Amino acid sequence: TQLLEQSPQFLSIQEGENLTVYCNSSSVFSSLQWYRQEPGEGPVLLVTVVTGGEVKKLKRLTFQFGDARKDSSLHITAAQPGDTGLYLCAGAAGNEKLTFGTGTRLTIIP
């Protein structure tokens, strides 16, 4: 069974600070996706990284896929209250199934 561990589980920081969320596994994935989920809604895709070592930027969010394609990180610069939510990583193994991480609950304090 493929497992994706996210850390930290909870993170509460002040507006304007920087943060990094980690997604780690002992398994290799063909791609890694990041989702954000608001309360009472389904997760929404933020980005997909495919190549080992790949870095993608989405405004203040920077996503990196590990060289060995076993881990990923999400870095947020100058966090804003609108960044608050549950962040989920999900790994694809080349078939029709995604394995989701344990989630990071992020709260940005104004």
Next chain:
Amino acid sequence: SQTIHQWPATLVQPVGSPLSLECTVEGTSNPNLYWYRQAAGRGLQLLFYSVGIGQISSEVPQNLSASRPQDRQFILSSKKLLLSDSGFYLCAWMGGAGNSPLHFGNGTRLTVT
């Protein structure tokens, strides 16, 4: 454009009662369809997925079952609910295999009393 509808949004059911949650997708053909369950504020557990009509793969042996009677319809059922079936149930579709993203419905909050 593609849309996914999931209902009901909330449901309160007594222990031992049956369950039927429905999910339909519009604007796409032959999607892969998924049912996930989410514990409060945590990750998603894959329950069932389907790559075509009548094709159901079960990931976790439990009190639930799934059916796909039509190409874009996915149903999650139970004959007798348990307290442990409470949770947030999410339906999703994927347009292809591999690196394609999942598109989620807005979920059903099920409380078994």
